[in-house]
Amino acid sequence: MKEIPIEYIKIPEDIDGIRKLHEEVVGRYMEKYESGTSKPILVKEIDRHNYILIDGKHRLEAKKRLKKYRRIDCEITDLDDRELYAKAVECNMEHGVRLSENEEIDVLKNLIEEGRTQEQMAKIFHISRSAIAMRIKRDPSLAKSQSDKIKLPTINELLLGKMGVEVAKLYDISKGRVSQIWGNFVNEITSDFNAGTTKEEIITNQSNKGINLTEEKINELIKEDLNKVILGDCLTEVPNLKDDSIDCVIIDPPYGIEYQSNFKNEKYDRIEKDNSEALDLLDKSITAFKPKLKKDSHIYIFTSWKVFGKVKPIIEKHFTVKNCLIWNKTNWSMGDLKGNYAEKYEMIIFAIQGNRKLLGEKRPVNVLDCSHTDNSKHPTEKPVELIKELIENSTKENEIILDCFAGSGSTLLASKELKRKWIGIEKDEEFYNICKRRLIENE
């Protein structure tokens, strides 16, 4: 630390532009200097009479305003120019300064280079770790910097039973990433097995890749293939599931309404757009899961009156549509718009394959009363209690339920609570992580 004359310290334009002075912060530092001292500011030395300010604009301003001081305590850093800029931006963020897209990338790149963990980056940005992971994934240059740094656990390590939090911590990756690596491996083994590869052949194939498997372990993996969420596209993941194995499908597919995640505050905005792509996805996903259904099975598909006319014929191409259930939202509120009737219900198309009967002592009715959720986990989150009703009407304990548009995992949680077996697929990593957490914490 060194005392440097205040007039030797220059504020670079970038910092000046990015960060406005907050009068209350300057005031606080003035009081601190009057009653003692404050932590040193951070500067870079150009020569004996020239220093560039990196962090401490408010402290410097406080000292200047107090007039009686000629010098200020400084810590001198030797970061290079590119790093300096990112460091300055990073320091400024602690004061809640909003960054541009490019600044964000600069800061993240710098932090990755410094070897900071995603947990630490999340603290700096005041957002969740999964939001940081998403942000890095979205930018190819950040993803590359990160993957150059990251080492991943090997399958042999995971096979030794090192799982979850422990490995995630050891490798500084998310728990979701560990279960994704593990899930992909379990998937590979079980889909080989389902496709008729013998256990001996699987052991040999894996051993050629350096992976040590035993017959016992394969048996465990095959069992583990249920009660899992897969991160991925259902059109590529569903074909890996076992044929003729699912008792009931409950899906809430996207209908051409997209949600944009805002990196800063993690809120979601709806953008209505053309739904032909979404209808095509529905058709393709049904084509993919149809062979996975048992001969006698039930299918529930959430929809809305806006697309009902287009969705029903798609379902009828594959199954018999038996009914359209109405989910009557009991805690609906009027709102203050007078231009249209308020939306109080959603539709659930009930279809069957083969001859599966509804269960329960009383015949269920096609209007289901249930309050809606606060959508805190997903913008179109469905109530677990509502889905439980469908599950109880259609399946017994230990039967298998598939939701290949899992979102925040409402169907999976309902299945878990009712002791059914379940498989979920979700392609958005942020929702996948929410879903995993929800299933661990039963929330």
Ligand SMILES: C[S@@+](CC[C@H](N)C(=O)[O-])C[C@H]1O[C@@H](n2cnc3c(N)ncnc32)[C@H](O)[C@@H]1O
């Ligand atoms: C309407 S939301 C489901 C919400 C869910 N019912 C809940 O309660 O949270 C549809 C979900 O499907 C996911 N999705 C869209 N296309 C997909 C695909 N091809 N494969 C897997 N998931 C997909 C979206 O990311 C979204 O989370």
